[in-house]
Amino acid sequence: MLDIAEELNRWVEQGRDFAVATVVAVGGSAPRRPGAALAVDADGTAIGSVSGGCVEGAVYELCAQALADGETVLERFCHSDEDAFAVGLTCGGVIDVLVTPVRAADPARPVLASALAAAARGEAAAVARVVSGPAHLLGRALLVRPDGSREGGFGTHPELDRTVAGEAAAFLDAGRTGTLHIGEQGSRCGAPLTVLVESSAPPPRMIVFGAIDFASALVRIGKFLGHHVTVCDARPVFATRARFPEADEIVVEWPHRYLERTQVDGRTVLCVLTHDARFDVPLLRLALRLPVAYVGAMGSRRTHLDRNERLREVGVSEPELARLHSPIGLDLGARTPEETALSIAAEIVARRRGGSGVFLTGAHTPIHHDSAPVRAGRIGSVA
Structure with missing residues (x-):
């Protein structure tokens, strides 16, 4: 989401309702990395990309549906061996996409608006959103700044907010985006959670x-x-x-x-x-x-x-x-x-x-390398 912060911040300032689809996780030869986003406003205008074109149409429809019903959804797209031209990634990869409505009445809108404004100004900030877990937590957001201040939260237990804020600060310090897995004990809500943490950092x-x-x-x-x-x-x-x-x-x-x-x-x-x-x-x-x-x-x-x-x-x-x-x-x-x-x-x-610098033609090296992990370890897991 923060990779299209300037455009989305203008939408917020104009009072537009929109839905944003964000890549949460990838596998195989996926063209975009976690944090890549596509957004659709109430007029049907679209900005951004989550796949370089493979699944944009399907994601566009999910955004339109999220705007209509106000529901946050997580969808997986993958290559279809039976029909390479069906909705999926013909390059053979897998992507998980979180689709979140951002409407005037949505409780997370002020938090997301603050995160977008910070990113648009080139300021460092990290925003955490629940990807999977209890339904009442989906779409909730927590904003963390480098000075330790934060905005928003998940509304279940102060310890959960502190845990996520601490991990989000570590992601922000490294300038990374990825997912955080919190076990049932650590979540304080009776179920494990997966949280997407997006970082906006000044340019390297x-x-x-x-x-x-x-x-x-x-x-x-x-x-x-x-x-x-x-x-x-x-x-x-x-x-x-x-x-x-x-x-x-x-x-x-x-x-x-x-x-x-x-x-x-x-x-x-x-x-x-x-x-x-x-x-x-x-x-x-x-x-x-x-x-x-x-x-x-x-x-x-x-x-x-x-x-x-x-x-x-x-x-x-x-x-x-x-x-x-x-x-x-x-x-x-x-x-x-x-x-x-x-x-x-x-x-x-x-x-x-983590590339080798050799010609891809005739090589057997991966096209997309993961030079740094994007997933944090489990926290408070009972496993």
Whole structure:
């Protein structure tokens, strides 16, 4: 739902009633991940997607029905061996879709409205909704913010709200969306529950060190992939808004000094394009010790070997060096700045998603990888 927050927030502000279908779980070769959503308003206008086209028509009808009867439903769609063109996923996957009405009189609307408004503003928030469990809990929602404040709840027992809020905060901290399974004892309502937790987090950071032509192309593709992109270079004549109009931030400072003072996290990617030992060595010495998602450095293989020796001389360990992607990027035969940027972006995506980077043609690797689990463990289970 939060992946189409800007459009849905406008609908809320306009007072529209709508129903939203959200992917809860996937299996096999499903085209969209948990959190992907399709919404339909009372006039029949649709936005978003849950499957890339395979089951959109059927989900559209479920949304229309939810608007009419006010019922929250969970529906499974899967591949049909008997008729590949029947309603189902012809790619062979399985998706579970939660369909929730969001009407003026629905008790969860204020909570969902707050979650959509936060996501539309780019603020961090997590919203939890009951997927399966007692009928009176379906459609209930709980909003959790990074400061620990929350809005809404499930209305059965304060301990259930505290349990879900704590787990939702962990999902939010990791920027993840997935399902949470709560056993009968933990739910405090006499039955086990499954809860969908959707996280809205600020865009992951990409910091590009070195204001060169290759950096300009990388900034563009970084923005295309949804990163908040910073360009950093110590040379003011090169680090200018005119050269990098699409960058979110341009910093004129020695790279390692900037990296020392700026905030990074487990989703941050660092791309070192300076290939100058004066910048590279102090920068990489720090970067390889930070809990970031990716550190890549540009340069020839000879530059790479020389740089590694210099890094060893300043105390960088072998495990730390093993984190360095250098020469940066995948082997695409790239020559132009745009092709090189594509090569770097491809390696970042492969690293994030657990891909191998090999040709899919003739390969036996999965097309869609689950590089990080999206399901939390059971809580309060009697099993």
